[in-house]
Amino acid sequence: MFGSLAEKLFGQSYYARYALIVSLCQAFAVSVLEGFVLAVHTKAVSEISQFESKVKDDPTLLQGFTDIYAQGRSMTIYHVLFIASQFFQLVICVDALYRQNTIQLIALSLFIFAGLSFSAIQVYQSTSLIVDNGITSSIQDLIIQQNDTLPKDAVPYEIVIIVVMLMSSISFAYLAYKLYQEFGWSIYKKIGADMAMRDRYKMYQIFIMLLKFDVFFFLSFSIQFLALVVILEATKEILQHVILSVLTSTGMIIVGFWGVQTERKVLMYLFMLGCCVAEGYFVWKIVDVSVNPEKYHGTRIFVTFFLSVCLALGIVTFTISFLCLKNFDKGLKYHLSRSRSLSSQGGGRDAIIENSRAFSLETVNRHTQRWSID
Template sequence: MAIEPLLATRAQRAFILTITVQAIVVLVMVAITFGMVRKDVNFDGDPRYRTLSCYLALFALAEIFELFMAFDALRLRNIIQLIGILAFHLAMMVFAALQVHQTRTALVNAQCDQDGILQSCGILISVWQRVQPFLIVAPCIIAASWFFMLFWIKKLYAEFGWAIFHVVGANPRMKTMYQYYQIMICLLKFDFFCFTGVTMQLLIVVLAKNDAEFGVTVAAIPVVLILLILCGIAVQREIKWIMSISLVLMLAALSYLVYKLVRFYQPGSREEYQTTRATLTVFTIVAFLLLFATFAVGLRCFSDFDQGLQSSKTQDVTPRKKYHPGTNGTNMAEYQLGYQGPPLGHRISIE
């Protein structure tokens, strides 16, 4: 058996092609929407209109992130990350659907709903009617591509089944520990996107530059990024003191997310979040759940330190030479060089 090179199989190429085509179509729909609104609406006149800028930026980030995660999952032969991409794709579909409502909220405000004969309201309603079809197409394309991705991931599941055996061997306990390690690394990557999504919405749509909370949010970006990187290094290299600090900081981050969620609905601050409250709430709840799961899995990985898994964590899953049985001892030596499971014993000849 051998692990195929990256993009060497039909399933791998089709999976990447599905994500790429979907990303191009959706980004074109979002860009058209942004351009049509920008043409008739002064974004600087009312901060509510900046929700369109945020929408475009978030979708561009999400599509690039998903494509990166897809290549990374194929490179690592990580089925768990592929399943995570499926969940992420569903979240993108929900976000795209929410944007239909939030764009209407930003363009057609309560005053226009009550008196649509005003000239400014007539322009805004006309803009909304033109961009609505493009906004509806985005979640439909994402939903259709999800089913294609599901089909190809089933193919990849069978294809990558040999990869973990190459890394950790046939020991069930080692296999379980390695799977928790994969889940932890995958969660850290999705934590990064969710945190970036929340802060991007806050910085573009909500917070004013002279607001103290704006400075705190900007300062939090490099801190959280460093935390996630250090946590990934700690769980891979089994550095206990860094892992301990990371777990404590995760608890602090969970408290901050709860605080922000309350702020979205407090009477004194709810107006600030009017045009982006729905997506901010979804992003914050998802970020909280992901971070809580990361903390729980992190505790499990911490308990697996010094159990003999570190060497398997630090080696890449790369294509190996195929083993062809034969009597030639060189063939056996080549196979052992390509095999990274438990040590193979010498063959004993009875001839």
């Protein structure tokens, strides 16, 4: 297994090797730098928390302190999620290269550019946590008197992160374009010249890719919601969130993956039903955020953002699942199962089984041609 993985990742074109190197370097460099940012930010939030005893007798100052502390506390979770996103993009990159999934490579490029946007946003968060945020200047002055750089000490690290993300975003976009051209022949070998079958395979690839990104965004929302909101509420709401968000989302993703792989319509119907339940929950939470803003103090903007992304992903996933369902029993399952069989019988090498004989396929540049599923 590991030999086959190494052969596919390191034995193919140099564009694939460079893409993996870019992804590895980005994951390592950004995670380390963001770790420094997290450490500085955690220290800043800890120092800010000490002002509660100094302002508790002044309602105006206390309200200002509450706003600052809530925002600072919520930002800690997003630093952790940003680090987690680096490992997620690395896993997605390895998976896309192993399976030669061009759709997934394109989606990953967009995901990395989104990470670049967040790296720029967090600079604004650091510089506006205490100043220029509409809070009375008295509490700001009180905090700045103790530490005039708090929490701007993290800005140098954040600037370097922006530079790293910008370089990796541009590099990976170029490499994804080159790999898109290379992997096109692989799809032709698996599916053939039938354009209708290739369109079905494309829908299958998009659906599998969406399920993987659903996992990240659904779990990211669940983690931040539990950490920033629900954990402070009653046990009843914790149970509601775990059942409706975590279990339902995870269960429906597993059912969807299983259903599209085996072309079982019952499983796809269950998946689509799960999508509807999850979408209803996300809409309910968006309304709750709007109606009860005090409950989401310091987290409202980001919770609304993640809820919106999850809602949009759910709608797109539901639509693509319907299109995949329409393609059942039209021959795609045969091509996918044959690809698995050829890969396993080839012992990690690419082969076509024809008349009970195996023939190795070589590319023009003498690299072994790759076979994969999605």
